[in-house]
Amino acid sequence: MEIFLAVFLGTAFGFVLQRIGAADPDKIIGMLRLTDMHLVKTILTGIGVSSSILFLGMMAGVIDSGHLSVKSMHAGVPLGGVLLGIGWAISGFCPGTGLVAAGSGRKDALFFIMGGLVGAGLFMLMYGALAETAVFNSLLGGKVTLSQTEKYEALVSGFNGTLFAVLIAAGFIVLSIKLPRSLR
Amino acid sequence: MYWNWKIGGFVLGVAFLLAVALVKPIGVSTQFVILDGMIANVFNSELIKENKESKTGYASTNDYLNKSGGKYAKAVANPTNYSFIFVLCMVLGGYIGRLMTRSENNKKIDQVPACHKQCFGENAAIRYLISFAGGVIVLWGARLAGGCTSGHMMSGMMQTAVSGYLFAFAAFAAAVPVAIFIYKKKED
Numbered sequence: 513m514e515i516f517l518a519v520f521l522g523t524a525f526g527f528v529l530q531r532i533g534a535a536d537p538d539k540i541i542g543m544l545r546l547t548d549m550h551l552v553k554t555i556l557t558g559i560g561v562s563s564s565i566l567f568l569g570m571m572a573g574v575i576d577s578g579h580l581s582v583k584s585m586h587a588g589v590p591l592g593g594v595l596l597g598i599g600w601a602i603s604g605f606c607p608g609t610g611l612v613a614a615g616s617g618r619k620d621a622l623f624f625i626m627g628g629l630v631g632a633g634l635f636m637l638m639y640g641a642l643a644e645t646a647v648f649n650s651l652l653g654g655k656v657t658l659s660q661t662e663k664y665e666a667l668v669s670g671f672n673g674t675l676f677a678v679l680i681a682a683g684f685i686v687l688s689i690k691l692p693r694s695l696r
Numbered sequence: 697m698y699w700n701w702k703i704g705g706f707v708l709g710v711a712f713l714l715a716v717a718l719v720k721p722i723g724v725s726t727q728f729v730i731l732d733g734m735i736a737n738v739f740n741s742e743l744i745k746e747n748k749e750s751k752t753g754y755a756s757t758n759d760y761l762n763k764s765g766g767k768y769a770k771a772v773a774n775p776t777n778y779s780f781i782f783v784l785c786m787v788l789g790g791y792i793g794r795l796m797t798r799s800e801n802n803k804k805i806d807q808v809p810a811c812h813k814q815c816f817g818e819n820a821a822i823r824y825l826i827s828f829a830g831g832v833i834v835l836w837g838a839r840l841a842g843g844c845t846s847g848h849m850m851s852g853m854m855q856t857a858v859s860g861y862l863f864a865f866a867a868f869a870a871a872v873p874v875a876i877f878i879y880k881k882k883e884d
Contacts, residue, residue, distance in 0.1 A: 514778045517719055522782035525711045525722060526789020530797075532704035535790055537809040539698070544868075544875030545811075550701055555850070557705025562712040563854045575717045583842050583852055585859040592841025593848070593866030596834050600867065601874035603830025604809060606845040607838060608724040608786060610831065615790025617805045619820075620827040627831020629735075632728035634832070635839040639760035647840070658856040667858055677856050688705065 526612045535613035537604025537620070544601050546695040556688035564681035567659060571674045577662040584654045588647045603627075697797060712854055719778060721855065723847030725838035726768070727783040733761050733772035744769050811879045 532554050533539040542548030569575035583589075600606050605613060605624045613621035642648070653665065658680065660666040660673035698704065715722045733756075737743050747755035751765025754773050761768040771777050794805070808823050816822050838844040841863055843852065849867065852860020 514719065515776060515781055518778045518781035519785050521711070521715050521718070521722075522785030523789040523792070525715070525782075526786030527793045528704075528707050528711050528789070529786070530790045530793025531699050532701075532708060533698035535793075536698075538811050541809070541811045541875055541879050544871045545879055546872065546876070550698075553701035554699075554705040554708060557701060558708035558712065559850060559853045561706055561709025562716075562850075563856065565709075565713050566716060566854060569713075569717065579716050579718075579720050580855055581721050581851075582855055582857040583848060583859045585857075585862065586842075588840040588842065589848070589859050589863050590841075590866040592837040592839070593863040594870040595837025596841065596844060597837075597867035597870030598874050599830040599833030599835075599837060600845075601871040602878065603827045603834065604811070605827065605830060606834060607728060608783075608844065608846045610834075611724070611783065611786050612790035612793070615787035616794035617791075619807050620809075620823050623824040623827040624831040624834075627828035628728050628835040629732055629831075630828075631832035631835035631837075632725070632839055633732045633736075635836050636729060636732060636758055636760040639758075639763075642840075643759065643763075652858055656858050658858065658861075661855075664855075680856060688701065 525608075526615060529609055529612045530616050535609045535616055535618070535621075537613070537618075540600070540604040540606075540609070549691050549693055549695060553688040553691055556684045556691075560681040560684035560688065563684075564678045567661075567674045567677035567681075570661065580661060580663050582655045582657055582664050584648075585651045585656065586648050586654070587651060591647070712850055716851070716854070721847065721851035722782075723779065723843055723851060724783055724786070725835060725844035725847065727780055728835050729760065729768060729839065730771045730780055733758075733768060734775060737772055744773050746773075814881060815879055 529535050534551060539551055543551040566575060570577045603624050605621060607628060610621050610624040614625055655664055656667045657664050658667055659677035660669055712722055742757055744754060744756050746753060752767055752770040754766040754769040756762040756769040808818060808820050812823050841848060848860050848863035853864060
């Protein structure tokens, strides 16, 4: 059953990424140069829609909060984010969209994937040494969220998690409507 | 050619929502490590071993594959696991998406992006080299952060994860100036 879901959800996700233009380096670089905000508007809407329905669904008991998986906060998050951002801007691909772009027939994406395997392989070899540094030590409480759920602690507790999550989601959707098509 | 942001954003949101409602949040970059592990396992039969004492029943001589009770080692030993099949099928999804686009305008794919041509000319070899170098940095960075655009940014912010917001901020704060600097348009 899980494998059937993997095939269905993975294919659907790849299809959607291709159809919104996320697997097109010109669209990604246009977004990062702030000249084509189409993808930012799409992403903000996507987060707003998924987050609001997720939290409402958990409140209604339709979605199991046990499925949540929040990643730990550590110094590697912003550092790795900066590195990913640099490589993203250079190539116009991120890990997921690189795979989708290869499927859509882009040869440059195959080179991105080969580079990605080298980068991931280098990290595997260096992990032992990195793990001895403070880079993976938890910051801000580690696996925390802004909105309280049954599974994870909130950064600041004491208010309604669902309401707060829906407000943040609404903020993302308003932002995606208000953003102009180009900032430059 | 592409879906507009209202339709695209809604469908993208539904894809992330379905994944977490039915199984777990979407993530991609870990699977580069798993594929590396599978390749290395062919050449080094000592890399992954079954081990009754480890939490998952698998252990590895590599520290990264061995972490969290051999979680990645187990995935390497069992290629037909959910996360790996999910990511493989994303390639198929990209292929199907492209087929639809092709039937719309019957245009052949331009292997060298327009933004690249404007700055570096028509030479495809330079584009391939830049793509390869980008891949190395992206995946090394994603592994340091513990996730990528899908896992940290989209899935993370969907769950209101503190790590997701800070990752997204760092990624855009670096990517925007680099993109503006590298891909200067002639008329700018």
